[in-house]
Amino acid sequence: MLYPLKFTPILKQTIWGGEKLAYKSQNKNVQSSPIGESWEISGVQENQSVVSEGPLAGNNLEELIEVYMGDLVGDRVYEKFGIEFPLLIKYIDACDDLSIQVHPDDAIARERHNAYGKTEMWYVVDATPEARLLLGFNKNTDKTEYLDKLQHHTLPELLNVEKVKKGDCFFIPAGTVHAIGKGCLIAEIQQTSDITYRIYDYDRRDKNGQARELHTELATDVICFKQQTEHSIHYHSHENHTEELVSCNYFTTNYLKFDREIEKDYFEIDSFVIYMCLEGEFSIVYNIDQSIKMKKGETVLIPASLQNIFLLPERESEILEIYIG
Structure with missing residues (x-):
């Protein structure tokens, strides 16, 4: 499995x-x-x-x-x-x-x-x-x-x-x-x-x-010579709420800061999901009795078949959530 x-x-x-x-x-x-x-x-x-x-x-x-x-x-x-x-x-x-x-x-x-x-x-x-x-x-x-x-x-x-x-x-x-x-x-x-x-x-x-x-x-031959001064992504960081950063033809990236249990339902996206842990420590519970721990600096790939998971923080944590939208 x-x-x-x-x-x-x-x-x-x-x-x-x-x-x-x-x-x-x-x-x-x-x-x-x-x-x-x-x-x-x-x-x-x-x-x-x-x-x-x-x-x-x-x-x-x-x-x-x-x-x-x-x-x-x-x-x-x-x-x-x-x-x-x-x-x-x-x-x-x-x-x-x-x-x-x-x-x-x-x-x-x-x-x-x-x-x-x-x-x-x-x-x-x-x-x-x-x-x-x-x-x-x-x-x-x-x-x-x-x-x-x-x-x-x-x-x-x-x-x-x-x-x-x-x-x-x-x-x-x-x-x-x-x-x-x-x-x-x-x-x-x-x-x-x-x-x-x-x-x-x-x-x-x-x-x-x-x-x-x-x-x-x-x-x-590939450069865009037009003025480009707006590359910054403006977003709001609301604790325990997933915030979209970028959604394009190639990937979607979200930001999440959380200090309580978060349930993730990926049934609709039909894609792998990647977590990059920016701060903190947490567990990914992917079956009733199975989990994996994450800490700052680590990256993990969640297979597409794992559609319902829980994030359990040991302390306040921050992640980037990435998938093909």
Whole structure:
């Protein structure tokens, strides 16, 4: 029988990473290196998440979908995506500024890479006082002006700056120029895609002294050059009430802060559900006498066949609830 599934995080060492995700690794060599990303649940080829606990431990996500199909991901989801898991769930720790980049949409990604595009959202788990994001252009521009700024290393002058704090939320459609700034710890929900066009990297060098590859020509063809100053998601946090953050063609993400028992009925959605625990500790009761514990920083996948569950907090807890709407 299926049960709520936890996976071994896939940790990515980067030149801009920090130390906040090191606790997720049992490898001391990895812990001592800057970790930029923790891929919590991934169906990306060569980066398949592997179950860490219970009878299905050791199986990867693709193997599970092959066996359990709609019982795991939902009949509608399985019919559309087959054995490819449609979302990539991450934590990102930016100890330095990330490169300025853009992602293609489905049509261009399919044509160029035989892959899905990348629309994503960010939830700010924590942020330093000076933390910021770059999101879209601060005025209407065009290809000529953009390339001129790029050539003269002044591209940031064209970009919209968002100062951020814990709890802020942003939606980033494919085609939006963006960058995560130093001091941000972010939960990222995105389409299953690892296609990134790097536009500008502040003239940094990698550990071997080489400039990182840029994708100027590929990126220019996918960029939306219109003014984009409203990416922030405005929501109200009402205790013990689920609040919708983002609902798009690719995913729905909700926020829930709770300090009492919460019943969840997923009968109507026909999809897997993912919880990212942002704060606190709680139990997921999925059968009369079966439960699994969650704590801050953990992520779990609820199979589509588990349609009625209860969340029992040991103390006030906060989660992101994610599914295919």
